[in-house]
Amino acid sequence: MIRRLAAGSAIVARQRSEALAAWVAAGRRDDLSGWAAVLGPAVRLVALAAVAYGALTLARAMPWLMWLLTAWWARAAWRAAAPAEGDEETLVDDEEQPPVADPAGAAVALLRRVLGDRPAVHLSEVLAHLQQHGQGEGWKVADLRVRLEALGIPVDPKVKLRGVPTRGVRAADLDHRFPTKETPASPTQVDAA
Structure with a gap:
């Protein structure tokens, strides 16, 4: 059970980080050049930082939310490492x-x-x-x-x-x-x- 959760956690962490990196990279505009082209990814990075700061502030104000996050993560990890049929x-x-x-x-x-x-x-x-x-x-x-x-x-x-x-x-x-x-x-x- 622990191996499955550990393997699933690695899969979920990689999937989430790749998805966020792709989202930030998708903000780049190919029709512009110079600083204007990278303005989209910069804005998206600032938005991610703001969401992370808000989540941290919320978790400090209501620590019981961490239990929900832990349950969500464990469920996602368990499902990610589940063997599919065959x-x-x-x-x-x-x-x-x-x-x-x-x-x-x-x-x-x-x-x-x-x-x-x-x-x-x-x-x-x-x-x-x-x-x-x-x-x-x-x-x-x-x-x-x-x-x-x-x-x-x-x-x-x-x-x-x-x-x-x-x-x-x-x-x-x-x-x-x-x-x-x-x-x-x-x-x-x-x-x-």
């Missing part, structure tokens, strides 16, 4: 479909296929693989990262392949968190002799 299968190839009862297992199977015998893979490569197979349309790398982290799959922020460090998944992390028959789980207890 979404459990979105991290899986068409080749061999694991049961949808285990979406983490399906995602790990896909990651192992994309990894092959390499030690790591960038999330952008995994996303490209998904989109080649008709899945994850419209996703960004951040969307894939949020979904993988919500499933408990470790995402490393600095996977360096071909000289480029970016977010990715390491085979060693998968073997440690999701052992296969070939890679048994590390013992949790050491026998005292």
Whole structure:
């Protein structure tokens, strides 16, 4: 439940910030030049600042409103991270479909296929693989990262392949968190002799 709320909060925050940024950018007038062209976005930024100041003043005057805002945010986060119908299968190839009862297992199977015998893979490569197979349309790398982290799959922020460090998944992390028959789980207890 906490992972779903955290993943949903990240999605909602990104969606709201992108929507506000698009709204501010839409104020720019292409038919004008110089300072007149950027006057629209400047006015919109001032309007956003005024709304934020008004909301802060209102929250200080009536703190109980924060409970409503918290409830709204939690509901939006919960709905944003909710798997859509058939979404459990979105991290899986068409080749061999694991049961949808285990979406983490399906995602790990896909990651192992994309990894092959390499030690790591960038999330952008995994996303490209998904989109080649008709899945994850419209996703960004951040969307894939949020979904993988919500499933408990470790995402490393600095996977360096071909000289480029970016977010990715390491085979060693998968073997440690999701052992296969070939890679048994590390013992949790050491026998005292």
